[in-house]
Amino acid sequence: MYVFLxxxxxxxxxxxxxxxxxxFALLHLAPGDxxxxxxxxLATAEDVAKIRAKLGLDQPLMIQFFTxxxxxxxxxxxxSIFSAHPVSQLIGQRLEPTLTLTVMTLFISILLxxxxxxxxxxxxxSWIDRGVMGFAVFGFSVPGFVIGYVLIWxxxxxxxxxxxxxxxxxxxxxxxxxxxxILPSVTLALAYMALIARITRAAMLExxxxxxxxxxxxxxxxxxxxxxxxxxxxxxxxxxxxxxxxVALLIxxxxxxxxxxxxxxxxxxxxxxxxxxxxxxxxxxxxxxxGAYVLxxxxxxxxxxxxxxxxxx
Amino acid sequence: MTPPVLAVSGxxxxxxxxxxxxxxxxxxxxxxxxxxxxxxxxxSGCGKSITALSILRLVPSPPGxxxxxxxxxxGTELLDLEPAAMRAIRGNRIxxxxxxxxxxxxxxxxxxxxxxxxxxxxxxxxxxxxxxxAIEMLALVKIPDTRRRAAEYPHxxxxxxxxxxxxxxxxxxxxTILIADxxxxxxxxxxxxxxxxxxxxxxxxxxxAVMLITHDLGVIAETAQRVVVMYAGRKVEEASTRDLFARxxxxxxxGLMTSIPRxxxxxxxxxxxxxxxxxxxxxxxxINLAPGCTYAPRCAYATGQCRIxxxxxxxxxxxxxxxxxxxxxxxxxxxx
Ligand SMILES: Nc1ncnc2c1ncn2[C@@H]1O[C@H](COP(=O)(O)OP(=O)(O)OP(=O)(O)O)[C@@H](O)[C@H]1O
Ligand SMILES: [Mg+2]
Numbered sequence: 163m164y165v166f167l168x169x170x171x172x173x174x175x176x177x178x179x180x181x182x183x184x185x186f187a188l189l190h191l192a193p194g195d196x197x198x199x200x201x202x203x204l205a206t207a208e209d210v211a212k213i214r215a216k217l218g219l220d221q222p223l224m225i226q227f228f229t230x231x232x233x234x235x236x237x238x239x240x241x242s243i244f245s246a247h248p249v250s251q252l253i254g255q256r257l258e259p260t261l262t263l264t265v266m267t268l269f270i271s272i273l274l275x276x277x278x279x280x281x282x283x284x285x286x287x288s289w290i291d292r293g294v295m296g297f298a299v300f301g302f303s304v305p306g307f308v309i310g311y312v313l314i315w316x317x318x319x320x321x322x323x324x325x326x327x328x329x330x331x332x333x334x335x336x337x338x339x340x341x342x343x344i345l346p347s348v349t350l351a352l353a354y355m356a357l358i359a360r361i362t363r364a365a366m367l368e369x370x371x372x373x374x375x376x377x378x379x380x381x382x383x384x385x386x387x388x389x390x391x392x393x394x395x396x397x398x399x400x401x402x403x404x405x406x407x408x409v410a411l412l413i414x415x416x417x418x419x420x421x422x423x424x425x426x427x428x429x430x431x432x433x434x435x436x437x438x439x440x441x442x443x444x445x446x447x448x449x450x451x452x453g454a455y456v457l458x459x460x461x462x463x464x465x466x467x468x469x470x471x472x473x474x475x
Numbered sequence: 476m477t478p479p480v481l482a483v484s485g486x487x488x489x490x491x492x493x494x495x496x497x498x499x500x501x502x503x504x505x506x507x508x509x510x511x512x513x514x515x516x517x518x519s520g521c522g523k524s525i526t527a528l529s530i531l532r533l534v535p536s537p538p539g540x541x542x543x544x545x546x547x548x549x550g551t552e553l554l555d556l557e558p559a560a561m562r563a564i565r566g567n568r569i570x571x572x573x574x575x576x577x578x579x580x581x582x583x584x585x586x587x588x589x590x591x592x593x594x595x596x597x598x599x600x601x602x603x604x605x606x607x608x609a610i611e612m613l614a615l616v617k618i619p620d621t622r623r624r625a626a627e628y629p630h631x632x633x634x635x636x637x638x639x640x641x642x643x644x645x646x647x648x649x650x651t652i653l654i655a656d657x658x659x660x661x662x663x664x665x666x667x668x669x670x671x672x673x674x675x676x677x678x679x680x681x682x683x684a685v686m687l688i689t690h691d692l693g694v695i696a697e698t699a700q701r702v703v704v705m706y707a708g709r710k711v712e713e714a715s716t717r718d719l720f721a722r723x724x725x726x727x728x729x730g731l732m733t734s735i736p737r738x739x740x741x742x743x744x745x746x747x748x749x750x751x752x753x754x755x756x757x758x759x760x761x762i763n764l765a766p767g768c769t770y771a772p773r774c775a776y777a778t779g780q781c782r783i784x785x786x787x788x789x790x791x792x793x794x795x796x797x798x799x800x801x802x803x804x805x806x807x808x809x810x811x
Binding site: 303373 | 531533537559561565567573575582583596703
């Protein structure tokens with residue numbers, strides 16, 4: 163197990179290196195002079211020269227890369243051009259809302275979508291099945307921001323049960339934190355649930371037709387036990403795969419949802435940084451998101467071996 | 476005579492498909508005495524497995540449904556039983572071994588747990604005790620190195636080993652009836668005899684009655700006391716093994732017999748492996764069947780009457796039932 167873990171971590175290194183090179187290239191291969199880009203449209207030639215010297219942009223590219231990568235290794239992502247704050251600090255401040263939103267979304271989607279998919283497959287062709295499938299199509303086809311605004315209108319404005327927007331840190335109390343995060347999480351979860359429910363249903367249909375399910379029934383096991391212990395466990399690999407892929411989709415969804423609900427998270431930071439062409443911040447965010455994605459993939463790969471004894475690397 | 480432990484009568488199990496009603500089992504009656512071995516033979520697709528699954532009420536539904544009949548087990552009507560009461564019988568008092576050892580075990584669960592699961596369920600044993608019992612069962616089915624094997628997954632075992640595990644699961648709760656649905660068909664010829672012997676040994680040990688489904692008349696001759704011959708969803712002949720082999724009364728049964736080269740008890744391995752597919756013609760699709768005897772189109776002795784109505788079942792000799800209009804007038808069977 164540990165050997166496998168170490169091998170897997172080592173295998174992730176090239177990915178990280180490629181991402182790092184790409185992020186570095188983002189600034190330097192962008193059309194035009196990076197210093198001019200950073201300085202902005204209104205800068206004089208003198209300003210540009212100053213920035214170039216300050217950022218070391220007059221050095222050879224290789225030197226620049228290794229200097230930059232060296233700083234990265236020490237956790238230094240550079241400073242924001244706009245606010246002059248360290249990028250790592252900016253990201254750190256925005257991490258909690260985004261992490262809350264993602265984890266909550268995952269939690270809601272998995273908790274609801276997996277049972278829905280299981281029941282739909284078990285009662286295939288019934289009205290429950292058709293309902294779940296109809297919902298899945300709906301969840302896919304309606305854009306997140308529309309769902310977000312509808313939910314705000316119903317639950318925040320008309321019913322006045324939940325706040326319209328904003329974010330309260332967990333440190334300020336559980337309910338304020340939770341009440342702010344419910345609507346955005348549900349908004350984001352909807353499309354994700356549709357995806358997970360569909361794949362769960364498909365994978366369950368496949369396993370429920372297998373001979374060992376008949377064996378399980380012939381043993382006298384009760385239906386819930388057959389569905390969960392025997393069928394769902396066998397269907398778990400594709401489900402976990404899709405959940406992992408879905409995390410990548412979530413990263414895009416977070417940006418939109420945070421804008422709709424005015425949540426000061428990484429998504430908002432991304433939008434702001436792009437609008438201001440704050441390259442160091444953009445680079446930092448991409449690195450964080452890529453790191454998260456590599457980590458999720460690592461976890462998914464680990465889960466495979468736990469879930470299916472036939473999978474060994 | 477003591478009442479049979481299992482009495483199936485007038486069983487009809489149909490599949491309601493888009494193309495029409497498939498009458499997989501259409502009016503089958505059979506019984507099983509305590510401790511007896513009953514052979515159920517017939518060509519592929521004649522409804523043997525569905526008969527067995529109907530007894531346990533495991534017919535895939537939809538599209539399948541038991542539309543009529545009765546299954547009495549030890550005085551209880553199984554078809555009227557509540558689901559929970561039915562589950563208490565499955566795997567406990569009536570258990571089943573399936574045709575496909577390669578796919579009948581759960582690939583993500585250790586074989587030890589798959590046995591222990593049944594024991595824990597029906598005997599209300601705690602996990603540890605159930606696992607001890609599972610390991611004991613592995614030893615009984617002659618799997619070496621039981622502790623290590625119990626922790627292995629099905630893909631780490633050979634086909635023969637897996638079928639041994641299936642036997643261990645089936646016998647773990649000392650059932651009253653064991654239904655074995657072609658337990659050796661999918662196995663290597665060299666393994667077949669071993670598995671069959673093991674099953675019979677387990678039967679002797681527990682006194683279970685066995686319903687042995689097979690294609691192989693050689694196996695029947697060696698193991699069964701009585702035989703039921705099925706054709707296209709119906710029983711066409713039933714007799715003690717001795718009577719059936721001494722004087723088969725249905726043309727179909729004769730066809731089955733002449734399709735194996737030799738019929739004595741020490742038939743060699745190649746003969747035992749012969750599949751019963753050498754009667755000219757094919758089993759009809761069990762859908763939109765024409766009236767009359769279903770075997771008539773393939774029967775050398777068919778007469779006009781055979782195409783009009785299905786023959787009733789008559790007792791041609793004590794304990795020897797046959798459903799054929801011409802059973803009495805068939806010529807003596809030629810013996811090689
Ligand atoms: N799910 C199903 N839907 C429709 N028809 C079915 C279904 N399952 C079985 N049947 C039909 O029921 C009939 C009997 O099948 P069964 O499996 O009992 O045959 P069998 O005698 O066990 O054959 P074999 O020796 O090949 O195992 C077949 O003709 C088959 O086409
Ligand atoms: Mg069969």
